[in-house]
Amino acid sequence: MSEINNVSNRSPIESKITTVILWSRNLDRTAEMYSKLFQLSPDKQRRSGTGHLHFLQLQNGIDIMIDSNGMDKVPLPDKAPPLFFIPATDIDKAAEFIQELGFEIIYGGIHRNNSVSFFNMRDPDFNVITVCQNHQ
Template sequence: MDYQSPIPSKVTGVILWSRNLECSVDMYNKLLQLSPEQQERFGHLHIFHLPSGLDIMIDSNGMDTVPVPDKASPLFFMPATEIDKAASFVQELGFEIIYGGIHRNDAVSFFNMRDPDFNVITVCQNHR
């Protein structure tokens, strides 16, 4: 059987759920350091337009009654140039490093961080 997908093979954005939009926007604004021109707000939805072309959308619509999960897998990863400085930086912003802290091997060092709504992101430094 030959299938033709109506969905192009690309990802243009990721959605992070938030129970407190203003708090989330503040945290991610400090993390991403984008100008106001690289952001948009549509009521309960705030969009960060990354230079790579990917959008990070923070959506608070109907989230006030959804419980925060105990665990979650990473939604995406972001590169770091210095993993230890990256870990300190995200903790200062209010993100929590989870799942065992910084993991190191010859090829990469990485950690998983979560925001207060348990959106998990992996931060990774490539050593090669």
């Protein structure tokens, strides 16, 4: 453990996450889906000057950067782990909402137990996200 503490004292890496990157083959479609998912107004979004990046600013200060640069050459995976976690107040309404936006529920639908209910969703570029309702 002391070895880890020594490394962390020397690390040039800050202990925080500022931006999550999502790859996209269709920047406009993906930006629209996620801006609706997070209910973001235009003032919480910006397009880069390069034309292949779109930034969404979430309320907690984390940005989502949607990147379409060269993605047309990258094959879609068959499976992928979740990239991040989104809390929900009602898992059934959340499932309905994300499907209306064009996301797909994958990996067996909604999983329920006494403490949490969750599902994994994907966008058309196979960015996978977990949506979870805490019951405690």
